[in-house]
Amino acid sequence: MLTLALLSALAIAAGVLGGVVGTGSSLILLPVLVVLYGPRAAVPIMGIAAVMGNVGRVIAWWRDIRWRPVLAYSLPGIPAAALGAHTLLSIPPGIVDVCLAAFFLVLIPARRVVARRRMHIRLWQMAAAGAVVGFLTGLVLSTGPLSVPVFTGYGLSGGAFLGSEAASSVVLYLSKLSAFEAAGALPGDVLLRGLVIGSALLIGSVAAKSIVRRLHPRAFGLLIDGVLVVGAVGMLLALV
Secondary structure, eight states: OOOHHHHHHHHHHHHHHHHSSSSSSHHHHHHHHHHHHHHHHHHHHHHHHHHHHHHHHHHTGGOOOOOOHHHHHHHHHHHHHHHHHHHHHOOOHHHHHHHHHHHHHHHHHHHHHHHHTOOOOOOOHHHHHHHHHHHHHHHHHHHHHHHHHHHTTTOOOHHHHHHHHHHHHHHHHHHHHHHHHTTTTTOHHHHHHHHHHHHHHHHHHHHHHHHHTTTHHHHHHHHHHHHHHHHHHHHHHHTT
């Protein structure tokens, strides 16, 4: 119980971070969960928690959500996320750790390249991105830094971006969790831990709304890069 209490405190802080920049909660919490419970349990626990954290952002920004890009992104992402989840369950845990760490680090330059080009993304491109990011979400869980340039590239910002990205993430994570359930990877203890941590994430996500409008764009980018580095280092330390 003490461990869950400490994790909940960390999850509230992670929820605030995710509520401010649209990503980062999973990158902060996942390495800690891997150390405590191992990658096989950590990924579904974080999947449950991520759903609840994103629900918090949906609640906070409900009136600003743009549903056309959400649907275009989510519909192809649903089967892709399930496929990625099945792939994750079929590979050795050590490979999962290495893939997560490498993926986080690669996202740093990739995010900056996409941001510099300032590409305007159309609905059909949202659908293509949803399929790719959906598969990666099923495979490595935390793809928030990839979905950020996709939704901002469509022209969304502020509450419209945060709410729309969160709504699509809820759908993708639910697809992934359905695959875990079908594979028997959601036992009672995993479900309980996910719900407890997710409740804390939800609180942090809602509380972050008051901070969003005061955040400088440069600080936004630095926060994303920072959580990517922390997440990668945490995953590599879990292998030691």
